[in-house]
Amino acid sequence: MGIAQRVREHLAHQGVAYRVVGHRGAESLEEAARRIGAPAWAVARAVLLCDAAGERWLAVLPLDHAIDFTALDRLTGRALKPVSPQAQREAFPDCAPASVPPLAAPYGLPAVVDRSLARVVAVYLEGGDGQALVGMAGEDFRRLHAAALWGDFARPIDNLGEAALGALAPAEEHRTRIERIYELPELSGQARAIRDLASGPGAARALTRLLEDDPLLTAQVVGCAALFIGRERGAAASVGEAVEEVLGFELARAIALGFSAGRGFDVPAEGPLGTRALWRHATYSAALVHALALSVPETHRPAPGLAYLAGLIHDFGFLLLGHLFRPEFYLLNKLKAARPETPVTVLEHQVLGMGEARHCLRCGHGEFGAFLMRAWRMPEPIITATRRHHDPGYAGADAVCANLVLIADQLLDSVADEEAPPLDASVLARWGLDRDQVLAVRERVLAEGGSLLDAVAAQLVA
Incomplete structure (x- = not known):
């Protein structure tokens, strides 16, 4: 050993x-x-x-x-x-x-x-x-x-203070840094096909056929379907059953799209921002945002698939950062491990707002991720959720998914420390929610799906 x-x-x-x-x-x-x-x-x-x-x-x-x-x-x-x-x-x-x-x-x-x-x-x-x-x-x-x-x-x-951090990043020409932004990982052919499937008669069957060609993605979708099946029923017997009878087309497409889109990155698994932690947080956040959305009054409620996808891929800016800018990602990942109590947005300001990196990364992983979502032609609510999920004051277009991701992140961040989450009352009120209500949703998701979510996250890193 x-x-x-x-x-x-x-x-x-x-x-x-x-x-x-x-x-x-x-x-x-x-x-x-x-x-x-x-x-x-x-x-x-x-x-x-x-x-x-x-x-x-x-x-x-x-x-x-x-x-x-x-x-x-x-x-x-x-x-x-x-x-x-x-x-x-x-x-x-x-x-x-x-x-x-x-x-x-x-x-x-x-x-x-x-x-x-x-x-x-x-x-x-x-x-x-x-x-x-x-x-x-x-x-x-x-x-x-x-x-x-x-x-x-x-x-x-x-x-290391902010000034000292400025000396740690490697120097590189501004022009080269900007050019590298356009070396974005392409959305795979499989993910594009899933994204472009139109709802309607035969859509669920078409999605099932796409999934059947990929055993790993099939296992991941079936694993997620277990979260939505009553305990008395047991697991879905096939991906067709998971898509057509348990999840429905829109939710199944969102799950498959998020998992498929995340495959194109070459990022370390270790650390608080590595893929192991990121996918675990993503699967929990997706389940929680989906559950929270069901508590939003119907007049403002986002589509279940959009809510789930927003929770699943809102932190893809970290994947892009690690894929394209390894020195900055290395330092940010290291700092977050050493300073877990410091919000990542504060650390980003120190690490990504310094030196040559500031010209293309100064807005942090949210803006960086939104750039990627737009390049991938994701729906506007997903782009907004990626960009605005750290902003409690945002109440503009497509704010509901962004705000629900913010609430989910706050609920999840407090679990490990067993502390009362610092929920923003104005954000809750904006969507007809209250503190006791969202805490109850969190407890239900963790109690009913924790082990299943861990298993799905482990598959995504393997």
């Missing part, structure tokens, strides 16, 4: 004594360190980087530090950026997808190590299987990195 084969063989060959400490499947390195009682400054983490020519380097730094890309570029003499998750999997073939051991030699990589690790007496690191950390003496860790380039390129996250 805890050690990939190449790492185990390398440690044995170097004669390094170590111990393996299980962390019971923590979902992040930060959580793993907390579970075993290791201080973050003593945990070495690795980030796989590459330059414009495709040469890969392994950056090794303390868990509670963030890469200063400007300093790293000066130290190495090259412009390095985080690689895609697919490239990471290829570089570490015997490791779990999100586990990167901070040992370059077993994988034939050059390494650059932050000098702060030279002072650590006992070091903990990932061993490769995502289930345990490996502890060793600091002198052994440094001996393993004798051939690495050592220098100062990481900054303690707790000491």
